[in-house]
Amino acid sequence: MIVGIDISKTSFDAAWREAGQQQHRTLAYTAAGLAELLALTPTASHYVMEATGAYHSRLAVWLYEAGRPLTVLNPLVVKRYAQMQLSRVKSDKADAELLCRYGEAHALTPWTPEPDEIVELQQAHGWLDDLVRARTQLLNRQEAAAHQPRPSPFVADQMRTQLDQLQRQIADCEAHLGALVKKSFSALYTRLLSIPSVGPRTAMELIIVTAGFSRFKDVKALGAYIGVTPTTYQSGTSVKGQGGIAKLGQSRMRQLLYLCSWTAKSCNPACRALHDRLKAAGKPAKVINVAIAHKLLRQAFAVATTNRPYSVEYA
Structure with missing residues (x-):
C-alpha cells in the first residue's frame, strides 16, 4: 500500500x-x-x-x-x-x-538517511552560506551608506562592528568545515587536491555537495546535479533556440568550477588541450570555460571513484 x-x-x-x-x-x-x-x-x-x-x-x-x-x-x-x-x-x-x-x-527508490558526518557537514555548510550572504548584504549597505550626503557615524560604527563579527564567524565556520572534511574524508580530499587548479575550497565543496561522491553512480548524473550539462532547444525548422547549460543544480559549485577553469586552461594539460581545440573552433570564451569546468568535474569524479590521484596519462 x-x-x-x-x-x-x-x-x-x-x-x-x-x-x-x-x-x-x-x-x-x-x-x-x-x-x-x-x-x-x-x-x-x-x-x-x-x-x-x-x-x-x-x-x-x-x-x-x-x-x-x-x-x-x-x-x-x-x-x-x-x-x-x-x-x-x-x-x-x-x-x-x-x-x-x-x-x-511509478517505481520508487527507497530513502536512507545520510551518515552523521555528512549531516554535520551539510548543516555547517548551510550556515556558512548564510553568513557569506549576510556579509554581502552588509557590504552593499556600507557602500550605499558611504554615498549619503551626511553619513551617520553611529550607523557606520555599527556596520563595522557587525562586519568584524561576521568575518570571525565565517573564519570559524570554514575552519570547522575543513577539520570535518579532513577527519572523515582525508584520503578523498588529498586526491581531489592532486587535480591541477582544484584548491581546498573547491575540493571541500565537492565532498559536501556529493556526500563524499556517494550519491552518484555515473558522471552524467553528477554533471546534471551540478548543472553543467549542455542543453538543446530546437524543434522542426523554425525553432532554433540558443543552447546553454541546465542551471538546475548547485550554483555555488558551478561558480567554483568556473573560477577553477581560469587557471586550469594553463596548468591542467587535459583542460589546456580542450581549451586550444575549442578556441580553434571559434567558440566564445564563456563556452570554453564552462566546458573546462565540466572537464574538471569529470576528473574529480574519476579520482574519487577509482581511488587514484590525478594522473596526466589517465586524464
Whole structure:
C-alpha cells in the first residue's frame, strides 16, 4: 500500500487507498502523530513524501527507524506530475493524494538517511552560506551608506562592528568545515587536491555537495546535479533556440568550477588541450570555460571513484 504524505510545520496529511476507498488523515507533527500513522497503516506500506526544506527530515528519519520503507521526491518532480495530471486544486489533502497516486504509478527508490558526518557537514555548510550572504548584504549597505550626503557615524560604527563579527564567524565556520572534511574524508580530499587548479575550497565543496561522491553512480548524473550539462532547444525548422547549460543544480559549485577553469586552461594539460581545440573552433570564451569546468568535474569524479590521484596519462 502506498501512503502519500504532505508535510507542514506543525502537522502532516496522509492519504492512502484501502479497499478501493480513498482514506485521509491530518495528524500532528509529533511522536504521537507518528504513532497514530503507524497504527493506521500496515507495516508493508511504502510512504511517499517530497523534500520540503528541513520539515520532512524528522518524519523521514522516524519512519526509517521504525522500519517502514519510504521515498523522498524532488519537489520539481511532484510539480511536473501535478501539471501532467491537470491538477487544479492546491491543498494539503490534495497534495497527499497526489503523492499517493504518484507512488502507485511509478517505481520508487527507497530513502536512507545520510551518515552523521555528512549531516554535520551539510548543516555547517548551510550556515556558512548564510553568513557569506549576510556579509554581502552588509557590504552593499556600507557602500550605499558611504554615498549619503551626511553619513551617520553611529550607523557606520555599527556596520563595522557587525562586519568584524561576521568575518570571525565565517573564519570559524570554514575552519570547522575543513577539520570535518579532513577527519572523515582525508584520503578523498588529498586526491581531489592532486587535480591541477582544484584548491581546498573547491575540493571541500565537492565532498559536501556529493556526500563524499556517494550519491552518484555515473558522471552524467553528477554533471546534471551540478548543472553543467549542455542543453538543446530546437524543434522542426523554425525553432532554433540558443543552447546553454541546465542551471538546475548547485550554483555555488558551478561558480567554483568556473573560477577553477581560469587557471586550469594553463596548468591542467587535459583542460589546456580542450581549451586550444575549442578556441580553434571559434567558440566564445564563456563556452570554453564552462566546458573546462565540466572537464574538471569529470576528473574529480574519476579520482574519487577509482581511488587514484590525478594522473596526466589517465586524464
